[in-house]
Amino acid sequence: MEILVTGGAGFLGSHLVDALIARGDQVIVFDDLSRGSSDQIADGTTFVEGDVRSIQDWERIFKAHSPKVIHHLAAVNGTRRFHKEADLVVDVNINGTRNALQLAKKHGCRMIFYSSPESFGEQESMPLSNDSESLFPPAHIHQRHSYGASKHIGELLCQFEVRNGLDVRIARLCNAYGPRLHGDDNGQVVSMMMAADPIVVHGDGSQTRCLTWVGDVIDGLLTLTDMDGLEGEAFNLGSTDEITMLELANLISKVRGVGIIHGDANHGDSKRRLPDVSMNEKISWKATTNLSDGLAQLR
């Protein structure tokens, strides 16, 4: 099957592409390489360099290919960027998604949209379910929620098109980690702690996250690619094992033999982000890799 993966040169996208190529799909990667890398794209993939905000770039792809499924991952990601580059986050994440939906509609594609628990903003009532309300603080305080709000609007645009008959599924990833995760200043927590010396814990480190092994996530994404009858459904692809960021730092510092310091908290960091996973019974999916096994594979 021909499948288009936007953001396929990034962390999650490149793992998804590996899995699709391995099972014999024809994969087109559409990425501007702003954060991804062409070295991460599996042999046998067709690579198109372009910007998801450009409708001409989308049309160029559909002139040459007829994908049946679009995995729309391309987005501005990386926690520190959400406040610093809020205008870019909104532009890429919302306009890229509008274009993806437009082309999916025109060509009758199934689409998988990549959302996040951040789409619920600072909702404190856990677990986060498909019925949880999104809660955002006043925008003048900080603009961290450019990302979460853009994912919320992305979901809203998807559900609007579902109402119009499009087959869109939503995957909310919950702190996926694994090889190729970005470890720079704008990166994700596991890889930052694997790279930094000393390890910097943001704030007091009492905030919890549910870290989810990338291999487990990819299994769920393949099911979302193939299974019929999931139009308009959203799945929290996450583990339910909570760990505080200080506990995580302690775990990694022991393995690496480096120290820990505390740095500034990120704007708007939620205290907890526990997913409700009951909806995943429908796709027979569960995170099965425990954290120590996952971390051992990163060394």
Ligand SMILES: NC(=O)c1ccc[n+]([C@@H]2O[C@H](COP(=O)([O-])OP(=O)(O)OC[C@H]3O[C@@H](n4cnc5c(N)ncnc54)[C@H](O)[C@@H]3O)[C@@H](O)[C@H]2O)c1
């Ligand atoms: N990693 C996670 O735990 C996690 C959690 C929740 C949601 N998500 C979502 O999953 C998707 C993939 O995340 P990731 O962790 O692989 O991030 P990533 O930054 O590694 O991948 C994003 C990719 O999109 C590309 N891109 C950015 N702007 C683009 C543009 N204008 N045009 C074309 N390509 C562009 C980047 O070059 C990069 O390759 C994103 O939509 C992200 O919001 C990820």
